Amino acid sequence: MGDFFLHLLGYVNPYYLQIIVNIGIGIILALGLNVVTGLTGQLSLGHAAFMSIGAFTSAVLTIKIGMPFSINLLLTGFITAAVAALIGLPILRLTGDYLAICTLGFAEIVKVIFLNLEITNKALGLSVPTPNTAIPMPVVVWIVVLLTIVCVTFIHNSRFGRALMAVRGDEIAAEAMGINVTRYKVQSFAIGAFIAGVGGALYAHFMGYINPSDFGFLKSVDILSMVVLGGLGSIAGSVIGASILSAAPEFLRFMANYRMLVYGGLLVCMMIFRPNGLMGGTSFTEMVLRALGRKPRLKIIMEQKNSELTRSGNGDT
Amino acid sequence: MFLQQLINGIALGSTYALIALGYTMVYGIITLINFAHGEIFMVGAFVGLFATAILKVNYLVAILIAMVVCMLLGMFIERVAYRPLRKSSRLSALISAIGVSIFLSTLAQMLFGANAKGYPEGVFPVKQITIGSAEISTLQLLIIAISAVLMISLEFIVHKTKIGKAMRATSEDYNTAALMGINVNMVISFTFALGSALAAAGGVLVGLLFNAVSFNMGLMAGLKAFAAAVLGGIGSIPGAMLGGLLLGVTEVAGVASGFSSYRDAIAFAILVLVLLVKPTGLLGRKIQKKV
Numbered sequence: 133m134g135d136f137f138l139h140l141l142g143y144v145n146p147y148y149l150q151i152i153v154n155i156g157i158g159i160i161l162a163l164g165l166n167v168v169t170g171l172t173g174q175l176s177l178g179h180a181a182f183m184s185i186g187a188f189t190s191a192v193l194t195i196k197i198g199m200p201f202s203i204n205l206l207l208t209g210f211i212t213a214a215v216a217a218l219i220g221l222p223i224l225r226l227t228g229d230y231l232a233i234c235t236l237g238f239a240e241i242v243k244v245i246f247l248n249l250e251i252t253n254k255a256l257g258l259s260v261p262t263p264n265t266a267i268p269m270p271v272v273v274w275i276v277v278l279l280t281i282v283c284v285t286f287i288h289n290s291r292f293g294r295a296l297m298a299v300r301g302d303e304i305a306a307e308a309m310g311i312n313v314t315r316y317k318v319q320s321f322a323i324g325a326f327i328a329g330v331g332g333a334l335y336a337h338f339m340g341y342i343n344p345s346d347f348g349f350l351k352s353v354d355i356l357s358m359v360v361l362g363g364l365g366s367i368a369g370s371v372i373g374a375s376i377l378s379a380a381p382e383f384l385r386f387m388a389n390y391r392m393l394v395y396g397g398l399l400v401c402m403m404i405f406r407p408n409g410l411m412g413g414t415s416f417t418e419m420v421l422r423a424l425g426r427k428p429r430l431k432i433i434m435e436q437k438n439s440e441l442t443r444s445g446n447g448d449t
Numbered sequence: 450m451f452l453q454q455l456i457n458g459i460a461l462g463s464t465y466a467l468i469a470l471g472y473t474m475v476y477g478i479i480t481l482i483n484f485a486h487g488e489i490f491m492v493g494a495f496v497g498l499f500a501t502a503i504l505k506v507n508y509l510v511a512i513l514i515a516m517v518v519c520m521l522l523g524m525f526i527e528r529v530a531y532r533p534l535r536k537s538s539r540l541s542a543l544i545s546a547i548g549v550s551i552f553l554s555t556l557a558q559m560l561f562g563a564n565a566k567g568y569p570e571g572v573f574p575v576k577q578i579t580i581g582s583a584e585i586s587t588l589q590l591l592i593i594a595i596s597a598v599l600m601i602s603l604e605f606i607v608h609k610t611k612i613g614k615a616m617r618a619t620s621e622d623y624n625t626a627a628l629m630g631i632n633v634n635m636v637i638s639f640t641f642a643l644g645s646a647l648a649a650a651g652g653v654l655v656g657l658l659f660n661a662v663s664f665n666m667g668l669m670a671g672l673k674a675f676a677a678a679v680l681g682g683i684g685s686i687p688g689a690m691l692g693g694l695l696l697g698v699t700e701v702a703g704v705a706s707g708f709s710s711y712r713d714a715i716a717f718a719i720l721v722l723v724l725l726v727k728p729t730g731l732l733g734r735k736i737q738k739k740v
Binding site (some may be wrong): 175222229232237238245349350361389392396403409 | 724
């Protein structure tokens with residue numbers, strides 16, 4: 133099986149392969165942040181910190197202990213989630229922009245600590261050996277992408293996911309309905325961090341080299357842009373947003389120096405022309421059903437009522 | 450020793466405060482975290498550099514030129530990148546601000562190169578004054594003095610003039626202010642102009658202080674100033690001044706006591722700790738939860 137994939141990947145240009153893997157890692161990270169920001173409505177400007185923690189944890193586990201990659205990946209995820217829960221318990225009491233700046237501060241602190249630790253090789257960064265997996269890395273990354281999409285979809289449609297959406301809608305109302313707001317916030321934070329940690333571990337092992345400075349504020353912003361561009365709370369949106377923004381710097385490469393300039397302008401234009409994101413306010417499943425002409429009638433009626441409600445709801449805010 | 454570090458801290462802190470004021474004013478009026486603000490600070494430093502190096506003007510004139518240029522830039526950015534998004538979600542405006550920030554810093558890198566540049570020698574003749582055991586440079590005193598003058602004029606504008614009253618009304622309630630006949634668009638433009646002018650002055654002063662101007666100086670300075678604004682209670686003008694000074698002093702104290710490699714983390718650690726004790730910042734208004 134591994135040989136088959138290896139043979140298949142032999143046909144792909146290594147440069148394109150790298151872009152494809154970057155897109156995969158971008159999708160994983162965006163989906164993780166989407167749980168925190170899109171589903172639960174907690175703005176985080178420090179998601180790269182969890183990617184960083186994941187990347188360094190898995191690198192250290194590989195280098196010092198020589199742990200097999202699959203266990204390493206899971207363990208990294210759990211360690212990152214544990215850190216997130218520890219951090220989340222105190223700071224998730226804050227709301228809105230105070231939470232945002234706190235997560236930003238946390239990310240900067242993590243970066244500076246990693247830049248000063250002996251075990252992370254200070255500012256030089258770590259070289260990570262390529263893992264010995266039966267299936268080649270690019271395929272592993274995309275398997276994880278698919279698993280993440282499935283898991284996040286389950287979360288969206290579960291009782292747990294509805295509780296998170298209630299917290300996003302109105303914390304006080306959710307509390308009145310018997311939802312333990314703090315618990316759900318911390319749990320969603322930990323889930324987002326778990327996914328980011330796994331993404332970071334994949335990044336570390338695919339790239340082969342990690343440096344604390346790679347996971348700074350700009351990386352967090354990158355991930356947030358993917359989620360917002362795709363449309364907050366939309367899984368398909370996150371996937372599309374991550375694909376576009378991960379690939380954009382490469383496709384803009386022909387412009388050489390102008391590429392980040394265009395990237396910045398692109399962000400502004402996309403927001404002006406599509407302020408709710410590409411997939412904001414629409415659902416992928418419904419779009420497919422509508423395209424097939426199989427949209428259940430009940431759902432249409434429900435949707436009309438919903439949109440009326442939101443319209444009248446917007447009136448007095 | 451203590452006095453010297455205190456003066457160092459206050460000088461650094463006043464520059465943070467100058468930048469933080471722009472964040473806090475814009476936030477107070479349209480609840481937008483203007484991430485492009487750090488870049489305006491950077492542009493201010495560059496304009497000051499060219500004014501002194503090419504036009505050979507006095508440093509005070511250079512500060513004025515930088516302030517005017519950045520005022521226009523700030524108003525232009527607001528018009529192009531934020532006004533179309535005023536009715537949409539706050540996160541979209543945030544991403545737009547980040548886009549502007551990336552655009553400006555890349556543009557600066559292309560135009561001025563990636564290397565840090567210094568101000569021409571003799572722009573401001575630095576003398577050392579000895580008070581007791583402390584060695585204080587005249588440059589630090591200049592920074593403190595100019596910041597103080599700017600902040601007092603800002604307080605005057607906000608509290609004693611008609612446009613200041615309009616600004617306060619708009620930040621109190623955007624829609625009601627519009628109903629009362631206040632030209633809200635004009636007020637927002639003015640707020641951006643004011644904030645950008647202060648950031649530009651801060652840029653020139655920081656350029657003189659560290660004698661280094663580079664395309665990426667806006668990022669960290671902007672983040673720290675934002676932290677200062679939140680520390681003081683975002684939306685509050687005296688809060689931004691207090692937060693800036695506090696961050697500057699603690700950062701210098703941390704560096705002086707041997708944590709220099711943790712320099713950038715100190716500001717954020719203080720911020721996180723303060724927010725855990727006082728969730729709305731030092732002078733922030735208590736947020737009322739509406740049911």
